[in-house]
Amino acid sequence: xxxxxxxxxxxxxxxxxxxxxxxxxxxxxxxxxxxxxxxxxxxxxxxxxxxxxxxxxxxxxxxxxxxxxxxxxxxxxxxxxxxxxxxxxxxxxxxxxxxxxxxxxxxxxxxxxxxxxxxxxxxxxxxxxxxxxxxxxxxxxxxxxxxxxxxxxxxxxxxxxxxxxxxxxxxxxxxxxxxxxxxxxxxxxxxxxxxxxxxxxxxxxxxxxxxxxxxxxxxxxxxxxxxxxxxxxxxxxxxxxxxxxxxxxxxxxxxxxxxxxxxxxxxxxxxxxxxxxxxxxxxxxxxxxxxxxxxxxxxx
Amino acid sequence: xxxxxxxxxxxxxxxxxxxxxxxxxxxxxxxxxxxxxxxxxxxxxxxxxxxxxxxxxxxxxxxxxxxxxxxxxxxxxxxxxxxxxxxxxxxxxxxxxxxxxxxxxxxxxxxxxxxxxxxxxxxxxxxxxxxxxxxxxxxxxxxxxxxxxxxxxxxxxxxxxxxxxxxxxxxxxxxxxxxxxxxxxxxxxxxxxxxxxxxxxxxxxxxxxxxxxxxxxxxxxxxxxxxxxxxxxxxxxxxxxxxxxxxxxxxxxxxxxxxxxxxxxxxxxxxxxxxxxxxxxxxxxxxxxxxxxxxxxxxxxxxxxxxxx
Numbered sequence: 001x002x003x004x005x006x007x008x009x010x011x012x013x014x015x016x017x018x019x020x021x022x023x024x025x026x027x028x029x030x031x032x033x034x035x036x037x038x039x040x041x042x043x044x045x046x047x048x049x050x051x052x053x054x055x056x057x058x059x060x061x062x063x064x065x066x067x068x069x070x071x072x073x074x075x076x077x078x079x080x081x082x083x084x085x086x087x088x089x090x091x092x093x094x095x096x097x098x099x100x101x102x103x104x105x106x107x108x109x110x111x112x113x114x115x116x117x118x119x120x121x122x123x124x125x126x127x128x129x130x131x132x133x134x135x136x137x138x139x140x141x142x143x144x145x146x147x148x149x150x151x152x153x154x155x156x157x158x159x160x161x162x163x164x165x166x167x168x169x170x171x172x173x174x175x176x177x178x179x180x181x182x183x184x185x186x187x188x189x190x191x192x193x194x195x196x197x198x199x200x201x202x203x204x205x206x207x208x209x210x211x212x213x214x215x216x217x218x219x220x221x222x223x224x225x226x227x228x229x230x231x232x233x234x235x236x237x238x239x240x241x242x243x244x245x246x247x248x249x250x251x252x253x254x255x256x257x258x259x260x261x262x263x264x265x266x267x268x269x270x271x272x273x274x275x276x277x278x279x280x281x282x283x284x285x286x287x288x289x290x291x292x293x294x295x296x297x298x299x300x
Numbered sequence: 301x302x303x304x305x306x307x308x309x310x311x312x313x314x315x316x317x318x319x320x321x322x323x324x325x326x327x328x329x330x331x332x333x334x335x336x337x338x339x340x341x342x343x344x345x346x347x348x349x350x351x352x353x354x355x356x357x358x359x360x361x362x363x364x365x366x367x368x369x370x371x372x373x374x375x376x377x378x379x380x381x382x383x384x385x386x387x388x389x390x391x392x393x394x395x396x397x398x399x400x401x402x403x404x405x406x407x408x409x410x411x412x413x414x415x416x417x418x419x420x421x422x423x424x425x426x427x428x429x430x431x432x433x434x435x436x437x438x439x440x441x442x443x444x445x446x447x448x449x450x451x452x453x454x455x456x457x458x459x460x461x462x463x464x465x466x467x468x469x470x471x472x473x474x475x476x477x478x479x480x481x482x483x484x485x486x487x488x489x490x491x492x493x494x495x496x497x498x499x500x501x502x503x504x505x506x507x508x509x510x511x512x513x514x515x516x517x518x519x520x521x522x523x524x525x526x527x528x529x530x531x532x533x534x535x536x537x538x539x540x541x542x543x544x545x546x547x548x549x550x551x552x553x554x555x556x557x558x559x560x561x562x563x564x565x566x567x568x569x570x571x572x573x574x575x576x577x578x579x580x581x582x583x584x585x586x587x588x589x590x591x592x593x594x595x596x597x598x599x600x601x602x603x604x605x606x607x608x609x
Contacts (some may be wrong), residue, residue, distance in 0.1 A: 030414075033409065033414065036409055037409065037414075037416060037420050040406065040409070040420060040423075040424065041419065041420060041424075042392075042510060043483065044423045044424050044426055044427055044483070044487075045423055045426065045444065047427075047435070047438045047439055047483065048426065048438070049443060050438070050442055051438045051441055051447060054441050054447065062447050063426045063446060063447060065452065066452045066456075067448075067452060069450050070581075071389075084513075084534050109334075110334040110335045110338065111335065113331040113332070113334065113335070114331060114332045114334070114335040116331060117328040117332050118332075121327070121328040121331070122328075123328035123329065126328075127333060129336070132339060132344070133335065133339060135594075136339055136343040136344070136403070136592075138537070138540040138541075138590065139347060139587065140543070140544035140561065140583060140586040140587050140590055141544065141546075142544060142546060142561040142564050142565060142583045142586060143346075143347060143350045143351070143564075143580075143583035143584055143586060143587045144342070144343065144346040144347060145346075145565075145568070145583075146344050146346075146349075146350055146353060146568050146576070146579065146580040146583060147346035147347075147349035147350055147353060147580075148342070149568070150353070150359055150360070150568075151346075151349075155373055167341075167342055168342050170338050170342065171338075171339075171342050171343055174335055174339065175336060177587070179333065203327065228429055231431065232429075232430070232431035232432065233431075234431060234432065234433040234546070234547050234550075235546055235547070235561075235565075238550075238565075239565070239568075239569060250431045250433045250434065251433075253433070253434055253437060253553035254433065254437070254551070256437075257437060257440070257551075262440075262444065262446075264441060264444070264446065264447050265436055267439075267440075267441065268441055269433050270436075271438050271441075272435050274431070274434050275429075275431075275434060275438075278426075278429040278430060279426055279429075281423045281429065282422060282426055282429045283422050286418070286421055286422045286425055289425060289429075290421065290491060293491050293492075293495075294487075
């Protein structure tokens with residue numbers, strides 16, 4: 001319908017009319033765009049708003065029917081409950097932070113070395129190595145947790161420790177780290193590094209002292225993406241840890257939602273606490289995150 | 301004999317060792333070594349071990365016995381698994397289709413600069429950055445029977461009987477999982493497609509405008525064909541991610557409406573010890589489905605890459 005109309009217009013070749021049509025179309029196009037934008041922003045943020053108001057309502061208001069859209073009283077008791085009375089929430093939050101930071105650092109260390117070899121050195125078997133590294137990211141992780149559980153509760157006993165999560169979480173971060181750093185390293189002119197090497201620096205020193213500082217923004221984007229990937233893991237946490245000694249907060253949060261009762265207010269407050277760091281990261285670093293997400297994607 | 305092999309080797313070009321040394325010695329292998337050890341130890345080895353365990357009766361016992369494909373027969377004959385398989389396939393088809401369509405729309409929407417684009421881009425990144433399981437809990441606050449706004453709305457519209465929730469029925473759980481997944485993952489699809497949109501040369505559109513083609517025609521004749529590669533990559537990522545869906549069905553469906561991964565998890569970790577190997581077999585089936593999807597989509601991408609651009 002739309003196509004037909006336009007092609008008729010175009011074939012009519014009445015130039016002034018077409019310009020006029022363009023102008024009105026431009027105006028309504030803009031209006032349509034802004035309506036779409038408002039809808040998108042509303043849909044993206046509405047669940048966050050609902051979670052937030054659920055977290056600050058009093059227990060009585062929370063159960064009111066129909067639910068109130070603006071809380072009458074801002075009640076912080078859910079937050080104090082979650083932060084002081086819960087035996088597991090703060091420990092699991094701490095576990096997640098430690099696991100995410102350590103995994104990100106390890107993955108940067110291994111990934112920088114590997115991505116450098118991929119980007120700069122020629123070696124036998126490189127395409128195979130790259131395709132293995134990239135394909136493991138798409139493995140169904142549920143098919144790995146069985147053997148990892150057997151391994152971690154038997155011969156290599158790390159079940160319910162940080163190591164039980166840091167080791168498999170590397171699987172979430174290494175492929176993306178290597179893929180993105182590979183593309184960042186390729187963009188650097190080789191002359192820079194060659195100059196450093198003529199000056200007598202070894203390959204490794206040239207890597208750490210020339211390449212990594214020059215690609216620092218890229219390395220930083222990758223670190224954020226890694227941190228988010230590990231922070232968001234649920235399956236490994238659920239299967240390879242058993243209590244707040246090592247459990248991540250993604251598992252901790254489900255404990256407010258037990259089979260018999262759901263502590264809605266606390267669940268909401270906990271969700272807000274877990275997601276606030278992510279909201280801040282996204283707002284402050286959105287340019288970096290988008291750059292990181294799309295770096296490797298275009299060159300494909 | 302020895303000299304003959306040596307001479308044929310020389311005819312065929314450099315030996316493996318020579319090739320290694322020509323490429324910068326062993327140092328590339330040292331640089332990739334830590335990564336390869338990690339990948340082999342936590343991905344390749346467990347995957348192979350899963351294949352092996354799926355053929356045993358009970359790996360948790362001291363001396364497990366090979367039982368061939370009995371675990372697969374057990375799982376494939378289990379009506380709960382059959383239903384989980386159907387659930388996962390429906391979820392995959394629906395979520396991937398909708399996310400690519402909506403992602404494409406979103407990518408086109410934010411491709412051109414306009415006032416407030418930064419706000420839009422930041423706000424669509426918010427759902428993407430959230431842990432899936434936490435997103436599920438947040439949507440649960442809206443789906444549930446006691447305080448849920450969505451339940452209240454649906455009851456008001458008489459789409460739900462009083463006292464009912466979306467999560468009480470099969471299709472309700474499916475819809476809940478789809479909505480939450482689309483909310484969370486469409487931004488990712490949009491960003492991947494946006495990256496593809498931004499490398500389409502503007503001259504193509506200018507030339508088409510001069511020739512008098514409408515924006516709609518330009519979309520079909522320029523945007524879509526130029527975006528084909530990017531669409532296939534997004535399709536592959538999303539499809540492989542959707543067949544292993546776990547968190548959403550864990551939160552919304554639980555024991556009642558499991559996905560395949562939830563089924564495997566229940567078998568492995570919430571069943572009797574004898575259920576462990578069948579659970580692993582179920583997880584291997586997910587892996588096989590993923591391999592099949594890759595075998596279909598990856599060759600299509602190679603074809604595109606071979607074409608001169």
